[in-house]
Amino acid sequence: MTSDTITVERTIAAPPAQIFALLADAAKHSEFDGSGTVRGTRQESRPLSLGTTFGMSMHRGVGYRTSNEVVEFVPERQIAWQTSGLRGLIGGRIWRYAASRPTAEPS
Template identity: 50%
Template sequence: MPASQYLQSRRRIVAAGPHEIFELLSDPAMHPVIDGSGTVRASRGAAEKLVLGSTFGMDMRLGVPYRITNRVVEFEQDKLIAWRHFNGHRWRYELEPVAGGTLVTETWDASRLRYKWVLRPLGFTRSTGPNMERTLERLAAHFAPEPR
């Protein structure tokens, strides 16, 4: 399978500043609000803002309910946050101020996975890109101005 299937990114301009977006991304309780995959149900544990090295649990559902623990592996306040779980998937959000808001780049990096063979039969290599697009749509909608 091409390496690009294991490393995918999507971008979108969000009408909010990097600080506001970073505050949302660093709050695990908000992850179900923006999740475009439909798998993230709720955060587990203390409601603390994430920092480098933080671990946080999520209640998930992909056919059946399960729990997963993530660790923050990249962190630059208001610019970059990334976490991974036991199998090595890495989710990264990069924030760049631009005219009209912030360019948000979401990246799914499965290039270092221990068990890559499970991704294809489960459909992750096909569904991840569209799911990231929906996540960025939901993120943008969260910060969209209220209609008058």
């Protein structure tokens, strides 16, 4: 069976509120985008929330733009947005970031 879902887990030595603030500001996405395709946003920096829409300038061989809508939002825990682009012809992917619960340190 194949799946269109890819999951990656990372441990980041920073408070969840600090990480979430970065994720919830679309203007900062180019700072942590691992693909190098995000060039910037098409509007001013502002915190994202459920239902917020925002545009991104992208580049992968050729420049293009995407439209995105925040579809999940739990402050300091989870954020996800769904992407569309080229007049709705591409996209549909959901990009989700979720904090895991901290584990107890062994004594």
